[in-house]
Amino acid sequence: MLLTSEQRKEMINMKNKDSNTCLHVACAHGYEDIANLLMEKGADVKSRNYNNETPLHLAAYYGQNDVVDNIIDIDNSTINDNDSNGNSPLHMAAESGNFDVIKYLLKSGASINDKNALGLTPLEIAASNGQTDAAKALIWGGAASGSRCESTGLNALHYASIGGHSDMIEYLLEYCDIEETDLTGRNALDHAIDNLNKDAVYSILSHRDWKLALRNKTIDEDKKLTTPLRKLIKRMPDVAQFVFDRCINSPEDLPVDNPDYELVLNYEFIDDVYNDWPCDIVRYEAEEGQKKGDVFTRKKIQRIMEQKKTHTFSYMVAYDREDLVSHPLIQASLNKKWQKFAAYLYYFKLLLYVCFLTSLTGYILVTAPLREPYRSKDCTIVQENATWEMIVFVHYGKFAVIILALLHLLFEIVQMIGQLGDYLQLDNLLEWIIYILAIANVIDDFIVLPFLRNGLICGMYQKSFGSLALFLSWLNFVLFMRKVPVFGIYIVMFLYVFKTFFKFFVVFIFFIATFAFAFFILLRDGQSPAFKNPWTSLVKVGVMMTGEMGFDELFFYGGGKVDPILWIIFIIFVLVLNIILMNLLVGLAVDDIAGVQKQAEMTKSTMQIDICLQAEITLPKMFRTRFVVKSQKLRPNKDDLPNNISMKSYIKIKEILLKSKEAENSVQDSLKALQHDMTQLTDRVSKINDELTDIELLNGKIYPI
Numbered sequence: 001m002l003l004t005s006e007q008r009k010e011m012i013n014m015k016n017k018d019s020n021t022c023l024h025v026a027c028a029h030g031y032e033d034i035a036n037l038l039m040e041k042g043a044d045v046k047s048r049n050y051n052n053e054t055p056l057h058l059a060a061y062y063g064q065n066d067v068v069d070n071i072i073d074i075d076n077s078t079i080n081d082n083d084s085n086g087n088s089p090l091h092m093a094a095e096s097g098n099f100d101v102i103k104y105l106l107k108s109g110a111s112i113n114d115k116n117a118l119g120l121t122p123l124e125i126a127a128s129n130g131q132t133d134a135a136k137a138l139i140w141g142g143a144a145s146g147s148r149c150e151s152t153g154l155n156a157l158h159y160a161s162i163g164g165h166s167d168m169i170e171y172l173l174e175y176c177d178i179e180e181t182d183l184t185g186r187n188a189l190d191h192a193i194d195n196l197n198k199d200a201v202y203s204i205l206s207h208r209d210w211k212l213a214l215r216n217k218t219i220d221e222d223k224k225l226t227t228p229l230r231k232l233i234k235r236m237p238d239v240a241q242f243v244f245d246r247c248i249n250s251p252e253d254l255p256v257d258n259p260d261y262e263l264v265l266n267y268e269f270i271d272d273v274y275n276d277w278p279c280d281i282v283r284y285e286a287e288e289g290q291k292k293g294d295v296f297t298r299k300k301i302q303r304i305m306e307q308k309k310t311h312t313f314s315y316m317v318a319y320d321r322e323d324l325v326s327h328p329l330i331q332a333s334l335n336k337k338w339q340k341f342a343a344y345l346y347y348f349k350l351l352l353y354v355c356f357l358t359s360l361t362g363y364i365l366v367t368a369p370l371r372e373p374y375r376s377k378d379c380t381i382v383q384e385n386a387t388w389e390m391i392v393f394v395h396y397g398k399f400a401v402i403i404l405a406l407l408h409l410l411f412e413i414v415q416m417i418g419q420l421g422d423y424l425q426l427d428n429l430l431e432w433i434i435y436i437l438a439i440a441n442v443i444d445d446f447i448v449l450p451f452l453r454n455g456l457i458c459g460m461y462q463k464s465f466g467s468l469a470l471f472l473s474w475l476n477f478v479l480f481m482r483k484v485p486v487f488g489i490y491i492v493m494f495l496y497v498f499k500t501f502f503k504f505f506v507v508f509i510f511f512i513a514t515f516a517f518a519f520f521i522l523l524r525d526g527q528s529p530a531f532k533n534p535w536t537s538l539v540k541v542g543v544m545m546t547g548e549m550g551f552d553e554l555f556f557y558g559g560g561k562v563d564p565i566l567w568i569i570f571i572i573f574v575l576v577l578n579i580i581l582m583n584l585l586v587g588l589a590v591d592d593i594a595g596v597q598k599q600a601e602m603t604k605s606t607m608q609i610d611i612c613l614q615a616e617i618t619l620p621k622m623f624r625t626r627f628v629v630k631s632q633k634l635r636p637n638k639d640d641l642p643n644n645i646s647m648k649s650y651i652k653i654k655e656i657l658l659k660s661k662e663a664e665n666s667v668q669d670s671l672k673a674l675q676h677d678m679t680q681l682t683d684r685v686s687k688i689n690d691e692l693t694d695i696e697l698l699n700g701k702i703y704p705i
Contacts, residue, residue: 012038012041012042012043013043013044013047015047015049018049018050019048019049019050020049021043021044021047021049021055022034022038022043023035023038023039023043023044023045023047023055024047024049024053024055024058026038026055026067027055027056027058027059027062027064027067027071028058028059028061028062028064029062029064030059030062030064030066030067031067032064032066032067032070035055035059035067035070035071036070039070039071039074045071045074045075045078046075046077046078046081048083051083051084051085052082052083052084053083053092054078054081054083054089055071056068056071056072056078056079056081056089057081057083057087057089057092058092059071059089059101060089060090060092060093060098060101060105061089061092061093061095061096061098062096062098063093063096063098063100063101064101065098065100065101065104068089068101068104068105069104072104072105072108076108076109079105079108079109079110080110080111080114082116085116085117085118086115086116086117086118087116087117087125088110088111088114088116088122089105089110090102090105090106090110090111090112090114090122091114091116091120091122091125093105093122093134094122094123094125094126094129094131094134094135094138095125095126095129095131096129096131096134097126097129097131097132097133097134098134099133099134099136099137102122102134102137102138102141103137103141106137106138106141106142112138112141112142112143113143113144113147115149118149118151119149119150119151119152120149120159121143121144121147121156122134122138122143123135123138123139123143123144123145123147123156124147124149124154124155124156124159126138126156126168127156127157127159127160127163127165127168127172128159128160128162128163129163129165130160130163130165130167130168131168132165132167132168132171135156135168135171135172136171139175145172145175145176146176146177146180148180148182152182152183153181153182153183153184154182155176155180155182156172156176157169157172157173157176157177157178157180157188158180158182158186158187158188158191160172160188160200161188161189161191161192161195161197161200161204162191162192162195162197163195163197164192164195164197164199164200165200166197166199166200166202166203169188169192169200169203169204170203170207173203173204173207173209176188178204178207178209178210178212178213179212179213179215179216181216184218184219185216185217185218185219186216186218187213187216187228188204188213189201189204189205189213189214189216189228190216190218190228190231192204193228193231193232193235193236194231196235196236198236198239201232201236201239202239202242205239205242205243205246210246211268211269213228214227214228214229214243214269215275215277216228216277217277217301224304224310225301225304225305225310227269227272227277229243229269229270229272229312230310230312230315233312233315233316233319233321233324234315234319237319237321237323237324240321240324241323241324241327243269244270244324244327244329244330245656245659245660246660247265247266247267247268247269247270247329248263248264248265248266248328248329248653248656248657249263249264249266249657249660250262250263250264250657251264256654257637258637259635259637259638260635260637260638261635261636261637262633262634262635263633263634263635263636263653263657264631264632264633265329265332265333265631265632265633265634266630266631267329267333267629267630267631267632268630268631269312270312270313270329270330270333271312271333271628271629271630272305272312273305273306273311273624273628274305274624274625274628306617306621307617308613308614308616308617311613313325313330313334313609313612313613314609314613316330316609317606317609317610322598322602325602325605325606325609326601326602326605327652328645328649328650328652328653328656331605331645331646331649332632332642332644332645332649333629333644334605334608334609334612335643335644335645335646336629336632336644337612337615337616337627338608338611338612338644339643339644340627341615341616341619341623341627342608342611342612342615342616345611345615345618346483346611346615349411350480350484352404352407352408353408353476353477353480354477355400355404356400356401356404356405356408356438356473357473357474357477359397359400359401359404360397360401360438360441360469360470360473361470361473361474362392362397363394363397363398363401363441363442364441364466364467364469364470366394366397367394367466398442401438401439401441401442402439402442402443405435405438405439406435406439408431408435409432409435412428412431412432412435414618415428415614416428427476427479430472430475430476430479431476433472434469434472434473434476437465437468437469437472438469438473440465441465441466441469478491479491482495482603482604482607483604483607483608483611488604488607489600489601489604490600492600492603492604492607493600496599496600496603501585504584504585508581511576511577511581512538512541512542512545512577513538515541515569515572515573515577516534516537516538516540516541517534517537518569519531519537519540519541519566519569520533520534520537522565522566522569523566541573541577544573544577544578545577545578545581545582632644636650
């Protein structure tokens with residue numbers, strides 16, 4: 001009745017609070033008959049709501065395909081109209097993923113590459129929302145897969161990576177450039193990692209061109225140079241391990257027992273200091289004339305890459321990636337660096353330190369008994385007959401100590417310059433103290449009596465400095481030996497157990513104080529001199545814990561009467577400190593010996609990494625580039641394993657390849673099954689078509705035209 005009234009034209013285009021007309025509502029809900037009736041009675045197909053959307057926009061967004069057909073048949077003038085956000089009906093259909101609507105809009109002349117107010121095409125909107133079917137319809141319709149947003153440089157693949165839409169990524173990778181970067185220099189893999197979209201990362205790294213995605217350098221949010229692999233080590237270590245696995249492959253599809261079976265280890269991404277990869281942030285910023293482009297020049301980028309702390313090995317150490325460090329690819333690369341140059345530099349420095357330690361030890365042991373308790377300016381000790389020890393360790397030894405100490409200090413200065421802010425560590429501080437003490441211990445003899453074979457300066461401070469220098473020097477020698485591949489791990493294990501004990505030592509001290517003060521009160525009047533004051537009592541109780549009880553001294557020294565309380569406290573002491581606490585210490589040391597050994601291996605690898613990278617920095621650049629190995633081939637069935645690959649690593653490599661082969665076979669089996677299903681489906685469709693043809697022929701015979 002309303003539509004037949006005189007006011008129908010006015011009423012039919014009335015708007016609700018959202019500025020939607022009746023036609024808007026009918027199109028949004030798919031009321032096809034009502035929408036057709038409204039249009040027949042004069043409803044305005046160009047009317048717009050508060051968001052400047054036409055009825056066609058809503059029909060396209062909500063996937064009302066029949067309504068879209070009817071609107072376009074009646075009036076297709078709104079097919080490319082934009083709403084307040086610059087979205088056309090095709091943009092709306094792409095956002096909601098309406099495959100049939102997109103096909104019809106394209107067939108009816110919709111502009112496929114128009115951009116909205118944000119500079120996005122329908123394909124980019126479909127990609128950002130993970131609408132894979134919509135993307136397929138658009139690309140089949142001729143959408144430009146390489147189109148980019150002008151303000152950000154993002155393309156469809158980037159948007160899919162940001163959103164974490166793995167299915168969309170797998171599809172777009174067949175049409176988009178996997179290397180393409182935005183205006184910040186980040187490619188699709190960078191965006192997937194930065195947004196923690198693990199499935200998206202796996203999709204990109206599983207593609208045949210995965211290496212291209214890894215060959216990129218960017219500036220992260222902290223203004224530090226980084227690469228996709230470094231980001232993975234930091235944020236997704238399990239995916240980084242997947243990359244390492246992919247870097248081990250067998251290029252030829254030969255059986256494992258074939259004599260020509262070959263393995264290739266690709267070191268390109270873990271040792272990338274001198275790789276000539278793009279860093280598009282520099283190019284883009286230079287084009288825009290921004291100041292940052294002047295900061296990150298290519299020369300500066302190369303200098304940053306050469307720093308020890310930016311190496312991929314350093315990232316693994318910094319973020320405690322134990323599984324990554326123990327990966328056979330990393331171990332092979334690390335061992336190769338060690339064997340090519342790092343070992344020679346390490347053992348050369350070790351030899352120099354042994355010479356220094358021998359000279360210092362001989363000098364102090366020979367001179368210490370001869371020193372007199374006077375100041376150095378008071379007297380000179382001269383022996384009538386110079387012994388060979390005096391000649392070797394004192395006369396010549398003082399020159400050796402001074403020269404070797406200065407040489408080691410020079411090494412420390414070079415290391416300090418190379419490491420910059422990373423140099424301040426306990427080991428380096430210890431070495432400075434040792435060399436300064438050594439020089440201070442011999443400097444008087446070196447200056448005053450440089451050529452006197454049987455003389456030295458007397459004084460007490462040389463003894464004190466000498467004992468301290470000797471103690472620290474031998475301690476440093478033990479720490480130095482941690483890095484020796486053969487037995488260094490046992491020193492590391494000892495230090496690990498020592499650290500565990502040190503954590504427990506606070507509780508330990510409380511127990512010692514508990515019994516020490518009790519024994520001091522009860523025994524300070526006579527029985528034992530060790531308990532005359534609280535401080536010696538603490539030391540005595542500490543000694544008693546080791547099993548040196550001094551039972552006679554406690555209870556029978558002097559023949560006096562023993563306080564019954566002393567017996568009670570002593571029994572408690574034996575139970576608590578000697579039995580329970582000592583067994584607890586043993587348990588802490590050996591309970592998780594496998595874990596201790598594993599941690600020790602990680603620490604040993606960490607030190608080996610430090611040596612290799614430090615040695616690499618020390619070398620001139622012309623030699624450094626020669627030692628960089630991009631890949632390594634091995635034929636295990638023809639040749640012996642290379643020195644840098646242990647049998648343990650080779651077994652892991654075979655396990656990785658077997659796992660990869662099984663995954664590949666699984667995919668092939670799935671494809672074969674899918675192909676079989678498609679063949680069966682094709683046969684069924686063909687059979688149905690034949691049956692339909694027979695039915696049509698039969699109908700023609702029954703009802704001839």
